[in-house]
Amino acid sequence: MIPRQPYAPTPHSYVPNSMLSATINLDEEIKLTDTRAERDLQDSLAEIFSIIVTLDELEKAFLKDAIPEGDYTEICERSLKQYKSLVADETVSKAFVGLEEFKAEWDLEVPRATERIRIGMPSTTLATTSGPPPNSASNNGSGKNISGTLILEATQNFITFMDALKLGLLAKDQLHPLLTDVIQSVNKVTTQDFESRGKIIQWLIALNQMKISEELSEDQARELELDINSAYHGFKSTLE
Incomplete structure (x- = not known):
């Protein structure tokens, strides 16, 4: 019976390369990039x-x-x-x-x-609840008794976005930030659902998935304008 060796035997034909260790500096920093x-x-x-x-x-x-x-x-x-x-x-x-x-x-x-x-x-931007919106002193969900400043901000954001469409701004990087401002300002006024509110979210997702260089077609732009205009009137109805 051959006794087990404590390590793998080294072939007698193997001759260590004494120069190898001299060519490697373990203290040398390895650069992952050149420029x-x-x-x-x-x-x-x-x-x-x-x-x-x-x-x-x-x-x-x-x-x-x-x-x-x-x-x-x-x-x-x-x-x-x-x-x-x-x-x-x-x-x-x-x-x-x-x-x-x-x-x-x-x-x-x-x-x-x-x-x-x-x-x-x-996800908090997308959420809607039946309770009072944030930053409102007294609100039963109908949109009353809300800061006039918040209502004005939301109204201006709606108008700014629709003006951008009329001016022919159709690229993702032009429209997505403006539409984000719309939904965020709306959420400060009311968490109540209203006509075409869901359309704002759908268009935000659609714009977000576009490439930076992509633009809406004329048909898409007209559809978007109709949807946001409908959402604007729906938003105003919650304030009545």
Whole structure:
């Protein structure tokens, strides 16, 4: 019986390369990039990775009531803005390709973040309830006794958005921020549902899924104008 050796035997024909150790400096810093542009790109992609993971954890925490609604909304809005700003860069966009491609490349399982990025706004912005809206001193859900400043802000945002359409502003990066202002200002006035309120949300999601360079067609623009005009009149009816 051959006794077991405590280690794998080394072939007698193997001769260690004494020069190999001399060519490797373990204290030497290894550069992952050669230029400033490459380094900036890697930093941007790393930031996107961090934002996606953060959004997923944020959604989990909010669903478990582990974070206040106000904090959730603030962090979510800021993260989404940072994400959109990063992927809007042409160089970053080419390397990023798309959310699904990025997730596959880095083996990311983030279903909640994926849905939040697809929608493009916090879940608190989409929510409607039958209770009184925030920042109102006394409200029975009909829209009465609300700050005139908040009503004026919402009205101006509706008008600004419809004016943008009439001026021919049809690109995603032109319309999405304006429509976001509309729904956010409306939510400050009333959480009550009204005619075509859901259309605002649908168009926000549709615009968010467009590429930065994409524009609405003339037919889409006309349909959007009709829907937002209907929502504007629906919003005004809650104030009567």
